[in-house]
Amino acid sequence: MKKLLSAAFCLLLSLTAQAQTPKWASQARKAIISIVTYDKDNKIMNTGNGFFVKADGTAVSDYGLFEGAQRAVVIDSDGKEFPVDCILGANAMYDVVKFRIQTDKEVDALTLANTPAAVGSTVFLLPYASQKDVTPARGTVDACTQVEGKYHYYTLHLQTSDKTVSCPITNAEGQVLGMIQKSADADAANSYAIDAAFASDLTLNALSRVDHALNSIGIRKGLPEKEDDAQVYLLMSAGLPEADYLALINDYIRQFPTSHEGYLRRATFYMDKKDDEHNKLAEADITRALEVSTRKDDAYYNACKLVYQAVANGLQYPDWTLQRAMQLIEEAIKLRPLPLYVQTQGDLYFGMKDYAKAYECYDRVNHSELRSAESLFSAARTKQVMGANDEALALMDSTVAFFGPLLTEKAAPYVFQRAQMKASIGKYREAVADYNEYERLVLGKANAEFFFIREQAEMQCRLYQQALDDIEKAVEMDPKQVAYIIEQVALYTRFSQFDKAVEAARRGIELAPDNADLYRMMGFGQIQLKQKEAGRQSLLKAKELGDPNAATLLEKYGK
Structure with missing residues (x-):
């Protein structure tokens, strides 16, 4: 009799538990993870809970x-361990x-509820459990407030603990309403849950690379969901x-399988x-991108x-040629x-030294809505290579004029190129005028090489003091560039400033002890300063280093 009563009591307990446990709970537990x-240092930092919201x-x-x-793993209800691949929002x-x-x-993922829970309604707390039988804790909704516009924050009449933080709260149908949050008082009768949809809707965007919360997690980040944002994010x-x-x-x-961007970036x-x-x-x-x-x-x-780009970088691989690039751009143009695309085709023709076809392409662009300083300059450069200097210079004038009557720093590179073009055809004074305009436009950011280049044009049109000032400026800005010092010594010598020539030559020789030009000019300067023996020794050194003019100077001044 006792055995029968005991069996009946156990059956009653079992039936009571089944009545209390929703049918969906056993399946839902598979979505909850540790x-x-x-x-x-690969040491455990924290342990906690979470749950899947998507089957992926x-x-x-x-x-x-x-x-x-720096890394994390999850353990599912069957005890299987999976590494966390990436963070998708925080x-x-x-x-x-x-x-x-x-x-x-x-x-197995949980389904999010489409509607919020009403105040007073029953909710279920699903804990992480490795056993097949799991009994959810029951509670009620005391309050429901809106956060971030369309999401909800729940106050629950339900006691929770640290072990249930980030476990899901569901409605009677097993749909997820929220995620339990950490409570300041472990003994409190109430607990709180943030809308699970708020967490599920977290996304990355183009600026997420500079997000402090995300950057505080060392695990790699995923990609924004929008393709445009993803491209910017990838670039950053x-x-x-x-x-x-x-x-x-x-x-x-994987995210954008019909986009060529990913394949070409890889x-x-x-x-x-x-x-x-x-x-x-x-x-x-x-090939796959196409x-x-x-x-x-x-x-x-x-x-x-x-x-x-591969050709320009000298990469050696079959069919990575200008001809292959041309075939590709022709397909794009078709x-x-x-x-x-026509501008790029012109660049390819230029690289293949087919300047006539290159100019045709640039001319087409210059008669289109894409007409720009770059396309005009490309045409000018091509005409210059073809030997049509007047046409090239006219195109350079159009290039500079593209920026309007009041030039800004954006026009500076093209003003400089026009100066270079003028200098190359002997229009030195006009070149110097453009160099001066360039210096004004760059607002004090001209480098040593610029002053060296302008000095040479100034010498050609006999602007000697300006030339001397420029070469001194170049040496001041880059005192270890031997070419500038050689030019400086040459100018000092030409203008009979022999003391400065000798001093500058010595500085140059410290940098380039085998430079014959410096020894020759120093020797000549020393002789002019009545330092004949020192000068003779310098000329002998220049001769020893192979300077063909040193012997003539020795014959004239070395006696």
């Missing part, structure tokens, strides 16, 4: 668990984080460690390795630029004859 985070392994938890962590104020694990299979992430940057590019390819990454193995991978990515792209013309254009 999390372990590690510091830079996307999960949410509390930000405090991850702050400062909010330190509301203490939430979103991340994705590394997994090849879909995971180029300084990441190589493994993290490559993983980010791979994320981009091709660029491989090209930078400069070896046959990676070049082969780069070529495969170029296959998958939904914007074929842009894909061909960017592939062309990539091959062109699909969409944008002036930008």
